[in-house]
Amino acid sequence: AYLLLMAVAGVVTYLATFLVRKLAARYEIYPKAIRSRDTHKKPTPRIGGVAMFLGFVVSLMIAAPIGWFDVVFSDPTPIIAIAGAALIITAVGFVDDIYDLDWTLKLAGQFIAAAVLAWNGVQIVSLPIFGITVGSFGVSFVVTVFLAVLIMNAVNFIDGLDGLAAGVVGIGTLAFFVYTYLLAQQTSPTNYFSIAGLLAALVLGMVAGFLPHNWRPAKIFMGDSGAMLL
Secondary structure (H helix, E strand, O other), X not given: OHHHHHHHHHHHHHHHHHHHHHHHHHOOOOOOOOOOOOOOOOOOOOOHHHHHHHHHHHHHHHHOOOHHHHHXXXXXHHHHHHHHHHHHHHHHHHHHHHHOOOHHHHHHHHHHHXXXXXXXXXXXXXXXXXXXXXXXXXXXXXXXXXXXXHHHHHHHHHOOOOOHHHHHHHHHHHHHHHXXXXXHHHHXXXXXXXXXXXXXXXXXXXXXXXXXXXXXXXXXXXXXXXXXXX
């Protein structure tokens, strides 16, 4: 089931990226000027995150009616919160990729997206450091928002070379997927499915579908919309 959804996310993202590339070229949705720090020689679209978001949403919709994932969708609140936060951050990133938002506005968008997650219960409830427990809802909320924003910017900062951000996130997510799968085996021997495992599978598919378009020389960049989404 996980491999099936990885494949779906990969195919949808690959096709959506191809479509976004064509639309960006037709309507000139890309920065016209080449910056001094850019290594590419001609204007290149940087809205690949839109295609990645489409891959994520379509795959999530396909996963919902599959019986294996009933336990994941039994309480739709976390899934809705994740999808809503993904929509917010993709929209903020898209506007930034087109118009270069002021950093304060972009940071505000990051905090709003992270707060949507945390407020709806998608929180870090314990830190894996010597078994330390975070504590109350308020503390978990603050820690979750802070770490979510921190990681958004960390991925965004490394998005400077063809395939780098997608590759790093893909490697990290593969390790996370294996961890969540083994954890599910131990804690729930009759059901290996979890929100964490589902999200990891979708992200792996998304980066696999996007990378062929992003190999050097990149035909499209994921931009802030993609980096912050990942």
